[in-house]
Amino acid sequence: MRRLWILVSMVAALACAKPDRSTTMHGGDASESNADTGTTTHAGETGTETESESQTGEATTGDGDGDGDGDGDGDGVVVTVETLSYGDDASQTLDLYTPKRSARTSLPTIVLAHGGLWQSGDKSALTGLCTAIVTHSAGTQACASINYRLSQALGGACSGTGVDAYTEQVRDLAAAVTALQNQADQLGLDAAQIVVGGHSAGGHMAHELNLRWADFEDGCARPGGCPPAIAAIGFEGIYDIAAWDSYDANYWAGQFSCATRKAFGAPPSSPDACTDPDYALPCWDVGSPRYLAAHLADLGLAPVGAALIIHSPGDDWVDVAEATNFGAELAAAVPELSVITSVDGTCGTGQHNDVLGDPALASCIVNFVASAGASI
Numbered sequence: 001m002r003r004l005w006i007l008v009s010m011v012a013a014l015a016c017a018k019p020d021r022s023t024t025m026h027g028g029d030a031s032e033s034n035a036d037t038g039t040t041t042h043a044g045e046t047g048t049e050t051e052s053e054s055q056t057g058e059a060t061t062g063d064g065d066g067d068g069d070g071d072g073d074g075d076g077v078v079v080t081v082e083t084l085s086y087g088d089d090a091s092q093t094l095d096l097y098t099p100k101r102s103a104r105t106s107l108p109t110i111v112l113a114h115g116g117l118w119q120s121g122d123k124s125a126l127t128g129l130c131t132a133i134v135t136h137s138a139g140t141q142a143c144a145s146i147n148y149r150l151s152q153a154l155g156g157a158c159s160g161t162g163v164d165a166y167t168e169q170v171r172d173l174a175a176a177v178t179a180l181q182n183q184a185d186q187l188g189l190d191a192a193q194i195v196v197g198g199h200s201a202g203g204h205m206a207h208e209l210n211l212r213w214a215d216f217e218d219g220c221a222r223p224g225g226c227p228p229a230i231a232a233i234g235f236e237g238i239y240d241i242a243a244w245d246s247y248d249a250n251y252w253a254g255q256f257s258c259a260t261r262k263a264f265g266a267p268p269s270s271p272d273a274c275t276d277p278d279y280a281l282p283c284w285d286v287g288s289p290r291y292l293a294a295h296l297a298d299l300g301l302a303p304v305g306a307a308l309i310i311h312s313p314g315d316d317w318v319d320v321a322e323a324t325n326f327g328a329e330l331a332a333a334v335p336e337l338s339v340i341t342s343v344d345g346t347c348g349t350g351q352h353n354d355v356l357g358d359p360a361l362a363s364c365i366v367n368f369v370a371s372a373g374a375s376i
Helices: 123-136 166-182 201-211 239-252 255-265 287-295 323-332 359-370
Strands: 002-006 041-042 052-055 080-083 093-101 107-113 142-147 188-201 233-236 306-310 337-344
Touching: 041 239, 041 255, 080 123, 080 255, 093 107, 093 123, 093 166, 107 123, 107 201, 107 359, 123 142, 142 166, 166 188, 166 255, 166 306, 188 201, 188 287, 188 359, 201 233, 201 306, 233 359, 239 323, 287 323, 306 323, 306 359, 323 337
Parallel strands: 107 142, 107 188, 188 233, 233 306, 306 337
Antiparallel strands: 002 041, 002 080, 052 080, 080 093, 093 142
């Protein structure tokens, strides 16, 4: 794998705008940046590798630990960021956030995908959250934020049958996980303690991967193998494509109809309906984690890890029923699985993007990972 190093400026929280319904969201996530900062030096090229450090106490809200919760549990944690390439496409990169330490240890790692309705967004939107995860865990967990190929670059179209571009995006998330596992020893990560997650469209991708791991895993070159993720986390996610499309029509006057079709093709009701070639079912069904949860036995599927489904009570950009319905369906289908659905504000409050900067979100993620998916 080609390794890059990047100099970045760390921040402890993401400041996001709050548009009303008359404001057009940028792909569903209004404040996402589309540019990285700093410079890169390719490993093996002439030049010096650069590793950035940021004392998280320099960007805190009074407790000096970078997670803003007032307990000081992350005091002294220095966060380093490494930008890695996990594929040949220029967009297949990730930022890995780890605590700076004298000797590498094996860290559980949360691999996150940004939101943007599958058509926009950037890994930098999760800078604050990844930083907070590392600091709130007192340096016992790592976090990676990935870029992935966007729907229009994968042939997604607003009209006609279209393609299920989302499948390649889920494949990108799986590839990022495998790439980190392949280099786990060098990077100081625990290849057997990987959690996938994401915000909005990224949350959809994480839970889709959790339910269809065998469909997407590939490329393991680790002598000890690449175990599946132990859990999936979605916050403010979309898990039922037909229900989302209906909510978009009623709440947003359909302004994201094109974005949905670019990712999932034409709906089942259309004469040009997109059909999944492997399952011979509508792309909208196979691409909906809620549908998969309701038909696990019929489809020969099973989740590989626990599930955490978060939705802020202050977020009406996406219907809270996306979280509650999916959580209920999954819990009923697999009673022995740890399925936690949090919609009461315990894991974050505020509008769709604002929840990313709530210290409660990082706290819930850290606790969920530390408990191997048992609690928040």
